Amino acid sequence: MTISLEARTLPPILTTPLHVGAPNIGPWHEFSERSQEIFRRRWLTNRGPLVIELEQKLQAYLEVEHVVLCANGTIALELAAQAAGLSGEVIVPSFTFIASAHALHWQGIKPVFCDINPHTYNIDPDAIEALITPATRAILGVHLYGRPCEIERLNQIADRHGLSLLFDAAHAFGCRFQGKPIGGNGLCEVFSFHATKVFNTFEGGAVATNDAALAEKVRLLQNFGFQGEDNVIALGINGKMPEINAAMGLVNLEHLDSFITVNRGHYGVYAQQLKPLQGIRLIDYPDANANNYHYIIIDIDEVEFGASRDQLRDYLRQHNVLARRYFTPGCHRMAPYHDLGPWHLPQTEAVCERLLALPNGTQLSAAMVQCICDLIRQCPRQQLGAKQLFEVGR
Numbered sequence: 187m188t189i190s191l192e193a194r195t196l197p198p199i200l201t202t203p204l205h206v207g208a209p210n211i212g213p214w215h216e217f218s219e220r221s222q223e224i225f226r227r228r229w230l231t232n233r234g235p236l237v238i239e240l241e242q243k244l245q246a247y248l249e250v251e252h253v254v255l256c257a258n259g260t261i262a263l264e265l266a267a268q269a270a271g272l273s274g275e276v277i278v279p280s281f282t283f284i285a286s287a288h289a290l291h292w293q294g295i296k297p298v299f300c301d302i303n304p305h306t307y308n309i310d311p312d313a314i315e316a317l318i319t320p321a322t323r324a325i326l327g328v329h330l331y332g333r334p335c336e337i338e339r340l341n342q343i344a345d346r347h348g349l350s351l352l353f354d355a356a357h358a359f360g361c362r363f364q365g366k367p368i369g370g371n372g373l374c375e376v377f378s379f380h381a382t383k384v385f386n387t388f389e390g391g392a393v394a395t396n397d398a399a400l401a402e403k404v405r406l407l408q409n410f411g412f413q414g415e416d417n418v419i420a421l422g423i424n425g426k427m428p429e430i431n432a433a434m435g436l437v438n439l440e441h442l443d444s445f446i447t448v449n450r451g452h453y454g455v456y457a458q459q460l461k462p463l464q465g466i467r468l469i470d471y472p473d474a475n476a477n478n479y480h481y482i483i484i485d486i487d488e489v490e491f492g493a494s495r496d497q498l499r500d501y502l503r504q505h506n507v508l509a510r511r512y513f514t515p516g517c518h519r520m521a522p523y524h525d526l527g528p529w530h531l532p533q534t535e536a537v538c539e540r541l542l543a544l545p546n547g548t549q550l551s552a553a554m555v556q557c558i559c560d561l562i563r564q565c566p567r568q569q570l571g572a573k574q575l576f577e578v579g580r
């Protein structure tokens with residue numbers, strides 16, 4: 187047997203690559219039983235019993251009137267935008283996953299990128315009104331890393347200007363705002379149940395809303411616009427969730443609390459281990475708004491830490507920790523949005539250089555988290571950053 191030199195120098199528990207967003211999955215036997223049900227029934231898709239069961243369970247969990255399961259989060263966003271009758275321009279942060287913008291633009295809507303509050307990384311309510319034009323129809327807030335947007339202020343701005351308010355809640359499943367689950371705010375909130383999210387259905391998504399008419403429209407549009415068997419009354423698409431995905435969701439929902447408990451435990455280890463490190467700040471999840479602790483995000487002050495975010499990322503990658511630069515470089519600097527500018531997003535561009543996402547979830551043991559923190563500590567850096575030199579000089 188040959189072991190590469192590089193592999194031998196690794197700490198033993200990090201001999202396989204650790205990804206950000208490795209899936210949390212429930213027990214195989216539970217999924218297998220659900221799958222056998224599907225085979226026996228031969229009902230594979232088109233709002234089968236498992237989709238209906240999962241929708242009902244999610245309505246209870248999210249405390250909303252309607253949940254419409256969809257094929258993925260991106261099509262759920264598109265269906266929501268279309269069902270809400272959006273056109274023209276929609277104000278959205280640039281500091282988000284590209285799908286927030288793509289879903290709008292794929293609907294012929296121009297995403298108008300708004301800067302973020304550098305403390306919350308969420309859309310900055312103070313920056314919104316300057317972007318409103320006669321073509322603006324809506325605001326799409328994103329609860330980045332599951333931390334709620336400033337929902338009340340967004341509501342006020344939307345009301346004042348007659349705009350719709352929607353939320354991309356792809357990160358926020360299992361999170362709360364002022365004691366209530368994320369899911370019932372604005373006109374609707376849209377979830378992703380992609381494999382990398384805290385709760386997954388392999389691929390999947392949902393529109394959650396208390397607006398019956400909107401839910402009905404989403405259902406119509408996700409099934410080609412069919413009303414009854416033979417009659418089509420709208421330009422629909424195929425955005426349905428298959429039964430096998432709902433089976434995965436039903437299994438994973440049973441275990442969601444344990445996934446979040448594991449995440450939270452790992453978060454605690456990260457917090458404790460990284461605290462003494464100057465120039466590294468782990469973003470916090472205040473207890474007032476329960477979080478799913480799915481995202482371990484560090485904000486790196488290059489001068490204080492003595493290495494840049496990208497240097498740390500490269501070092502971690504060499505040691506099998508595949509940390510990710512979520513969400514660099516910002517939607518506005520990528521195709522096709524770059525050419526729709528000019529954009530003025532100084533906070534977004536500054537934050538883009540500093541944040542790094544680290545692995546979390548049931549793939550990890552506490553010892554592995556410890557090991558990742560050891561690597562961060564061992565990352566080659568300048569002995570003294572400029573600020574420390576300054577302090578020593580004093």
Ligand SMILES: *Cc1c(COP(=O)(O)O)cnc(C)c1O
Binds near residue numbers: 285
């Ligand atoms: C994952 C994600 C999406 C897209 O969801 P898919 O299910 O992958 O289509 C949209 N917005 C944000 C913020 C996401 O993180």
